[in-house]
Each structure stands twice: as C-alpha cells, then as structure tokens.
Amino acid sequence: MIEVRQLSKRFGNLLAVDNLSFTVKPGEVLGFLGPNGAGKSTTMKMITGFLTPDHGSVIVHGHDVIQDPLAVKQLIGYLPEGAPSYEEMSVAGFLKFVAQVRDFRGAEIDRRVAHVVELLQLESVLKKTIETLSKGFKRRVGLAQALIHDPDILILDEPTDGLDPNQKHQVREIIRNLASNKIVIISTHILEEVEALCQRAIIIDRGKLVADDTPIALQRTSEFYQAVHLYLAEPVADINALATVAGVKSVVTDVNDASHLIVLPEGDQPIFEAVFAGAKDLGWKIHHVAVDEGRLDDVFRRVTTALPVEA
Numbered sequence: 001m002i003e004v005r006q007l008s009k010r011f012g013n014l015l016a017v018d019n020l021s022f023t024v025k026p027g028e029v030l031g032f033l034g035p036n037g038a039g040k041s042t043t044m045k046m047i048t049g050f051l052t053p054d055h056g057s058v059i060v061h062g063h064d065v066i067q068d069p070l071a072v073k074q075l076i077g078y079l080p081e082g083a084p085s086y087e088e089m090s091v092a093g094f095l096k097f098v099a100q101v102r103d104f105r106g107a108e109i110d111r112r113v114a115h116v117v118e119l120l121q122l123e124s125v126l127k128k129t130i131e132t133l134s135k136g137f138k139r140r141v142g143l144a145q146a147l148i149h150d151p152d153i154l155i156l157d158e159p160t161d162g163l164d165p166n167q168k169h170q171v172r173e174i175i176r177n178l179a180s181n182k183i184v185i186i187s188t189h190i191l192e193e194v195e196a197l198c199q200r201a202i203i204i205d206r207g208k209l210v211a212d213d214t215p216i217a218l219q220r221t222s223e224f225y226q227a228v229h230l231y232l233a234e235p236v237a238d239i240n241a242l243a244t245v246a247g248v249k250s251v252v253t254d255v256n257d258a259s260h261l262i263v264l265p266e267g268d269q270p271i272f273e274a275v276f277a278g279a280k281d282l283g284w285k286i287h288h289v290a291v292d293e294g295r296l297d298d299v300f301r302r303v304t305t306a307l308p309v310e311a
C-alpha cells in the first residue's frame with residue numbers, strides 16, 4: 001500500500017504540489033493525470049524518495065520514505081521522465097550496472113539482465129551505447145532498469161512517451177501482465193491509456209487533487225454521457241425541434257458532418273428512447289444511432305486549468 005499524506009513541495013514562489021493525499025492498494029494500476037506542470041513528476045519523485053517534500057509524508061508498505069529511504073527504494077521500480085542517464089554506457093553494461101546497484105551478484109546478475117532484455121525485446125541493441133538509441137529504445141531500456149529487481153511497486157513517468165503505436169501496445173501489455181499483484185502508478189497524457197490500463201485515475205491541477213475515481217465513473221460525469229448521436233439521411237433545417245423532448249438540454253451539429261446531430265441530455269439519465277421517438281415524429285430519416293459513453297478528455301478539460309496562451 002502507498003499512502004500519500006498531505007504532501008506539499010514548493011520551488012521558490014511556485015507551490016508545485018499542494019497538500020496532496022491519496023492511497024494506492026496492491027493490484028491497482030493508477031493513472032496519474034494532469035496538464036503540463038501540474039506536479040505529477042514532482043509527486044512521483046517524492047514517492048520514490050528522489051525529492052524531499054516540504055510537508056507531509058509518503059508511507060510505502062509501512063516504510064516512511066524520509067525515515068527509511070533504502071527500504072522504499074528496494075520496493076520500487078522507477079522510470080523517470082525522459083531517457084536513462086549514463087548515455088555513454090552500452091545497454092548491456094548499463095543493465096548489469098543497475099543489477100549490481102540493486103545488490104545482485106554473480107550469475108544472478110546475468111539472469112536478471114537476460115529476463116528484462118527478453119521482456120523489453122532489447123537483444124538487438126545490447127551492444128549499442130544508450131546515446132545512439134532511438135527514443136523508443138531509450139524508453140524500453142528505462143523500463144528494463146525499473147523492472148530488473150522485480151519490484152512490488154512501479155512508478156512510471158510517461159512510460160509510452162516516444163514509442164510508436166506497436167511499441168505502445170507492447171509496453172501496455174507488459175504493464176497489464178505485471179500488474180495483478182503489484183502497485184503501478186503511471187503518469188500519462190494519453191487518456192486512452194488510462195481507459196485501457198488503469199482501474200483508477202487521479203487528476204491533479206496546479207498541484208491539487210481535483211478528481212479521483214474509476215475511469216468509467218469519471219467518464220460518466222462528462223456532459224456527453226448519455227448523449228444521443230443521430231446520423232441522418234440528410235441535414236435537417238430545424239435541429240432545435242428536438243430540444244423540446246423531455247430530458248434534452250441541447251442539440252448541436254457535428255462541425256464536420258451536417259447530418260450528424262449530437263443530442264445532449266440535461267442530466268445523466270438515458271434519453272435515447274425519447275430522442276429516437278421524437279426524431280421519428282418529426283419525420284427525420286435516421287441511418288444510424290449511437291449513445292455516448294462519456295469522454296475522459298471532456299472531464300479532464302472541465303476539472304483542469306488550461307495554460308495561458310503565450311503571446
């Protein structure tokens with residue numbers, strides 16, 4: 001279990017993390033979301049013991065990160081933002097070095113390295129120096145070092161950043177397969193990644209927690225949840241004729257397709273049957289209908305602050 005209690009961190013005048021509290025249980029994959037500069041990396045660095053908080057504490061499986069940093073570092077595999085340091089080392093040399101730092105000796109070092117090399121498919125780049133690798137391979141080497149000691153807890157700062165769609169898929173599969181008894185915290189800007197991988201999502205904004213729920217529950221707070229998409233045979237003149245149907249808040253036209261209407265509900269109750277009947281009564285010819293499940297990107301925009309546009 002990870003317990004983050006009233007964590008704060010200031011850089012000069014900037015309160016980067018502001019009284020943040022949450023807990024994560026074994027078996028949970030937690031998506032950690034927020035706009036650029038929201039404080040995700042800073043929080044992850046404090047959980048892993050790489051940065052000292054100004055206030056608050058982090059308890060990892062009963063160990064306080066500040067009082068007992070070594071115990072916590074043994075429990076955690078951490079993939080920091082960006083590429084591994086030690087750019088001039090070969091991949092094989094770097095992974096061996098990491099295994100030694102993790103206190104493995106003799107044949108166990110080779111066994112550990114071989115395991116992560118296979119897991120992350122690094123065979124073809126073992127002899128290359130890290131600085132010569134593509135961004136995707138650097139990310140995979142970073143993941144390999146985080147996994148080398150088979151940690152109970154993985155803290156992954158944008159793990160699929162820079163990977164192509166196939167590699168993204170592979171890395172998500174690896175995380176999904178690892179996750180059954182581990183705690184995984186993933187920071188990401190990719191909302192589909194949260195929907196695909198995470199049982200829970202936390203959104204922070206300006207260092208503060210602004211949402212904490214399952215991705216589905218968050219999605220259902222979107223104004224599009226239960227919205228009805230009507231795909232008509234042809235555009236209709238008066239779309240607002242449908243706005244009088246009980247439970248309908250408004251009707252808008254898809255900007256890219258005039259025969260696609262989006263009927264938004266007043267609340268979160270289904271309006272499909274009433275909308276369908278209303279459209280039929282109006283004599284509209286319907287090709288296809290779909291009910292919206294809600295959108296995480298819409299919720300993200302609602303609960304976070306957009307950065308000011310630079311002049």
Ligand SMILES: Nc1ncnc2c1ncn2[C@@H]1O[C@H](COP(=O)(O)OP(=O)(O)OP(=O)(O)O)[C@@H](O)[C@H]1O
Pocket residue numbers: 011014016034035036037038039040041042043081
């Ligand atoms: N060492 C530092 N010194 C000064 N300011 C810092 C330092 N580290 C982070 N910050 C600032 O703290 C704020 C939070 O940064 P952080 O990297 O935690 O955000 P983030 O949510 O991870 O952003 P991103 O999504 O862009 O990676 C930012 O405004 C950042 O510029």
